Amino acid sequence: MGAASELHLTQPAVTKSIKELEAQLGVQLLVRSGRGVRFTDYGEILLHSARRITAEMESAEQAIAQMKSATPSTLKIGVSLLSATVPVYAALSRFRARWPQTQLEIMEGMPRQIIDSLRSGEFDLCLAFIADSDSIAEFAFIPLARWPQRLMYSGDVNDASLQALSASQWLWNHTAESWLPFWQHLAAGETSAPPRQMTLCTSWTIYRQLALEPNTVSIWPEFLLHGDNAPHALTPLRFALPEITLGFMVRRDHVFSRATEHFIECVKAELK
Template sequence: MKLHHLEALVSVADAGSIRAAARLLQLSQAAVTKALRELESEQQLALFVRTAGGVSFTDAGHRLLKHARLVIGQMERASEELAKLRGDQAGKLTIAVTPLVMVTFLAETVSLFRKQMPSIQLEIFEGLTAVALPRLREGALDFGILALAVALTDQEFDIEPLFGYEPRVMARRGHPSAGKHSLHDLLDQNWAVNFTPASYESLMQRMFWQHGAKIAPARLHGAHSYSLMLELVQYCDMLTWAPGPLLLTESMRDWAQALTLDEQFETRHVSVISLRNAMRSQAAKCFIDCLCKVIRTRSRSASEANRTLFDRLELLL
């Protein structure tokens, strides 16, 4: 199994077809096809199903793809480290950021990072579970700044807590359920939430089951971006379960409210999460250092906005 075989595999997965993968790799279709055939022949397994609409993966193909992404990701990081030793500063940092950090600390962090590493290209994904977790496991992210509903193990991930917060049930102001005081009175409402099949039980336990509340799956609507969640809550009368400090931010403070419920929810932690024992690039270390510096500086600020924010955060740095 050679590196160009794995690059062809990943490119087909990302591009959706051999023709598009060839453009991505700047190779001929024949070269990509040859690499894929060699890979299938070597492994003695069918990895793809070729259709008129493109290429789909068999179970074996999906399993190999996961490992291929990890290998290529580590090779890219190794190349970046060696380039730095040669004096080359170019590179790329791919991360996922949870919405709470996105609307509170991200802009300052990126500005500070760009001053220190101006030649590094950033690629930033929303750090919601359904978006971030698969990419994290595949090695497509250098790291994530996340608050995941699914339990993560120390054997699989390195987890560095930053701060904790209290989750709240939220609705638009004037929502018909605004006066309700129990989760059990909200089970007939529609909810905008974010989960994957793997995180579903963990999310339900945190939100409903621990309080003896059972909700029909048809009431749960997947919102896989922060902006989409806001739209569904503000304009479709859906409820959501989100970090309480979001109510202080520009995106929610003028129209959203937290419901005052008898049930309490356990504190959740926002952490820097990366694959266990993955090599962390200098760019990754720098970005994390910048984020920690911004959080610490804001936590010591005398401004009313920062004091109010950090009254609702449990600093874990």
């Protein structure tokens, strides 16, 4: 009924359209129950595609309108919390000097929020760190720089085995879903159970403070272990960790504007 009201149609007409779409695709898109209507897995896929198509149509209409009226364009960039620690301010200055009429919108957020917004077309591109184990097949990825990761411990280490360290407090700065694959990579060939005490924290201001608490194991990108704000009180542990790559994620169907291409080149130049 809500859809019918939004579309200025009758409810039977909307139901008929949905039935015809389901018949055309050969799958059920909606599940109806006493609690309401929800999408099936097939419906969710179609919903994401429809949002992307709608966003691309709106983007095309805006681009044409801007060309006709010479109004400023907008470049919308999503930034993950970890990638926000990379100093790319000079790249922004260089871009604004070349494209002063382009309005920049830079939004910081959790990795899942960033990806959902990119998928729905709210962002043109996203700056994020990607581990080798991350699955981003639905997006194109433009790598910019690559860093090792280090396992660090607060205080002196008497026993640096994983079995002993599993009794410590662990800090994790990625998604909850990526924690177990990381631990399995770290404990390859061993039977150590995952630590019972794991804190997920994507705020680097809070993460830095938590990492200094006694008997805490934390994971750090190499570049954050240098400079004035580096956590010098931490002890490095001798474990091989997978590297992470900083780069731009974009929708595979996204058409780059000249301003977008120049912004990417500015960031590349800054990280060389």
